[in-house]
Each structure stands twice: as C-alpha cells, then as structure tokens.
Amino acid sequence: MASRPHSRRLRRTLLNALVIASVAVPTAGAARPAAVPAPAPPALGTLTQATATTLDARYAVNRDAVLAAARTADDYGDRKRAAALRAMAGRDRHLLSFDGRDGGRSVEVVGDLARADRTAVLVPGSDTALGSARFRAGAVALQRELGGRSAVLAWLGYRTPATASAAALTPGRAEEAAPELRELVRELKAVKPAARLTLLCHSYGSVVCAEAAPGLPADALVFYGSPGTGTDRAADLRTRAAVWAGRGGSDWIAHVPHLRVPLPFGELGFGTDPVDPEYGARVFDAGPGGHSDYLVPGSVPLANLARIVAGREPADA
Known part of the structure; x- marks a missing residue:
C-alpha cells in the first residue's frame, strides 16, 4: 500500500512538469529566431558505396549545398547562422548529408568511413541544433579515443525538442525521427x-x-543520460543488438520520474530507467559527471563508450 502514494506523487510530478513545459513552450519559441530559409539540397540518393572516391564526391556536393544555404542566410540577414554554415563547409568537414531547411538536418562523418571497421552513430537529445559545436566536439573526442580505422557519425536527422517543452516529455519527435535513423543504419550496414x-x-x-x-x-545500442526509452524492458526493443545503459553521478536526468502516463493525446513520459536492473540493460560506469559530460576528453564515460563501440568490455567502476 505504501507504494501507491509514492506512485501518485511521481505521477503528479510528471503532470506538473507537462504543465510547466506547456507554459514554457510559447516563451521558448518566441525567443528563438525564425527558421531561416534555405534552398533544397541536391538529391543524392541512397548510399550504395563507401569508397574514398565516392565519399569524397558526396562530401563535395554537400559542401556546395552548405555554402548555398549560407548565402541564403546572408540574404535573409542572419549573419550568425551564415557564419556557422560557412564553418560547416570547411575542407576539414565531411557531410554525408545536409538539408538547411526547417532548422536544418545533417550527418557529419568524423574519421575515415571508407576504412572504418568500427562505426558509431551519435544520436543527440534536446536542444541540439545545426552546427552545434558541443555535438561535433563530442564526435571528435570519441573518434580520437577510438583511433584509426574508426568513424563517428554525428547524426542530426530530426527536429530535436527544446528541453523546456511538452515535446521533450512525449514520443512524437522520436516517432518522426526513427524512420530516418533506421534508413541510415541500414545503408551503413549494407555498404x-x-x-x-x-x-x-x-x-x-x-x-x-x-x-x-x-x-x-x-551491434549495440547505448543509452546514456536517458529519461527512459518508451519501453519498460530491453527485451521490448525487439533487437538483437547488445543493450547498454549508463548515467553520470551528477546528471539531473536521475530526478526525472520514470513513468508512462496515458493521456487523451498520447503518452507522457518514457517508462523504466534504463539503468534500473529491472530494465535488463548492461550498465556501464559513466563517472561522476553531469548531463553534458559523457563525451568530455579524458573522462570515464568517453573511455567506456569507446570500449563498447570497439566491442570490448567497459572498465569497472
């Protein structure tokens, strides 16, 4: 009987979070700049080869597309976005895909995809925007930790929700994003x-x-800094991939109620915490850090994530 009041308190907490987020949405939206127009990117089609020659050609086409989007941003009067786009078009940047419309989508390759025998796809969370320096820095740090014959793909393939929004508490954005991510993974595995x-x-x-x-x-799915996955057990994911989970000791996400509450318009919350033993994931040591510290150079979680990507056991706590 004691668990029922506790469950009700968690439910109220989550519902209160939705109310707060719903109020925050218009404010957060008003503070954001309007979506900057961009030309439609060239149709590149499915990735059918991953040789150095074909990838270089694809990178060159996307570099031109980024520069075209930068010119459009300049014409629109958004100098900051134009500068960020020009940085993305640098010769040291390798974009597997790019679309500057609707806030922007991109897949950037760090490392040598043509020669890689270990590939990681970084899937970001809330408030990650096109040209995010932190997101790219994490990809660079991970690829350096992995070393030669590895590639890290920084996948920004969807409209990430704002942290202070109802969208961050419901699965709608994830449902929109999943087909794009699934297609990329299938292409990578095919080539x-x-x-x-x-x-x-x-x-x-x-x-x-x-x-x-x-x-x-x-081969592996790794959840870290997770609010939940929308499933109550790893087995519900219906995947043959090894499932791992980790959370930093100072990560605020630990205080998010791990519930799923049915509402008239769908579900609120994402269920069981992946680091909970009941979930059934293999838990790795994610160190003492916070929500944005998992890919910091020299950190415990970065080393352990690299070990998992390489097919090795992570180090014990």
Whole structure:
C-alpha cells in the first residue's frame, strides 16, 4: 500500500512538469529566431558505396549545398547562422548529408568511413541544433579515443525538442525521427557489412533509438543520460543488438520520474530507467559527471563508450 502514494506523487510530478513545459513552450519559441530559409539540397540518393572516391564526391556536393544555404542566410540577414554554415563547409568537414531547411538536418562523418571497421552513430537529445559545436566536439573526442580505422557519425536527422517543452516529455519527435535513423543504419550496414556498428543515444536520443530499434541491424545500442526509452524492458526493443545503459553521478536526468502516463493525446513520459536492473540493460560506469559530460576528453564515460563501440568490455567502476 505504501507504494501507491509514492506512485501518485511521481505521477503528479510528471503532470506538473507537462504543465510547466506547456507554459514554457510559447516563451521558448518566441525567443528563438525564425527558421531561416534555405534552398533544397541536391538529391543524392541512397548510399550504395563507401569508397574514398565516392565519399569524397558526396562530401563535395554537400559542401556546395552548405555554402548555398549560407548565402541564403546572408540574404535573409542572419549573419550568425551564415557564419556557422560557412564553418560547416570547411575542407576539414565531411557531410554525408545536409538539408538547411526547417532548422536544418545533417550527418557529419568524423574519421575515415571508407576504412572504418568500427562505426558509431551519435544520436543527440534536446536542444541540439545545426552546427552545434558541443555535438561535433563530442564526435571528435570519441573518434580520437577510438583511433584509426574508426568513424563517428554525428547524426542530426530530426527536429530535436527544446528541453523546456511538452515535446521533450512525449514520443512524437522520436516517432518522426526513427524512420530516418533506421534508413541510415541500414545503408551503413549494407555498404560495410563487416564493420561493427553502434548507436550512442544521449538523453531524448534514447527515445529516438528505441523507436528505431526493432529489427535494426546494429551491434549495440547505448543509452546514456536517458529519461527512459518508451519501453519498460530491453527485451521490448525487439533487437538483437547488445543493450547498454549508463548515467553520470551528477546528471539531473536521475530526478526525472520514470513513468508512462496515458493521456487523451498520447503518452507522457518514457517508462523504466534504463539503468534500473529491472530494465535488463548492461550498465556501464559513466563517472561522476553531469548531463553534458559523457563525451568530455579524458573522462570515464568517453573511455567506456569507446570500449563498447570497439566491442570490448567497459572498465569497472
């Protein structure tokens, strides 16, 4: 009987969070700049080869598309966005895909995808925007930790929700994103079937990965800093991939109620915490850090994430 008041308190907490988020949505939206127009990108089609020659050609086409979007942003009067886009078009940047419309989508390759035998796809969470320096820095840090014959793909393939929004508490954005992520993973596995492929799913990105998981040809799924996945057990993901989970000791996400509440318009919340033993994931040591510290160079979670990507056991706590 004692568990019922506790459950009711958690439910009220989550519902209060929705109310707060719903009030915050118009404010947060008003503070954001209007979506900057961008030209439609060239149709590149399915990735059918991953040789150095074909990838270089694809990178060159996307570099031109980024520069075209930068010119449009300049014409629109958004100098900050134009500068960020020009930085993305640098010769040291390798974009597998790019679309500057509707806030922007991109997949950036860090490392040598043509030669990689270990590939990781970073799936970000709330408030990750096109050209995010932190997101790219995490991809760079992970690829350096992995070393040669590895590639990290920074996948920004969906409209990430704002942290202070109702969208961050419901699965709608993840449901929109899952088909795009699923298609990328299938293409990567088709062109490099022998390469080990891991999805690293941060925060709300955990919900995206879980939506894409059934039948996905990945070797491992890793949830970290997760609010939940929308499933109550790893077995519910319907994947043959190894499922891992970790959370930093100072990550605020630990205080999010792990419930799923049915509402007239859908569900609120994402269910069991993936680091809970009841979930059934293999738990790795994510160190003492906070919500944005998992890919910090020299950190415990970065080292352990790299070990999982490489198919090795993470270090014990």
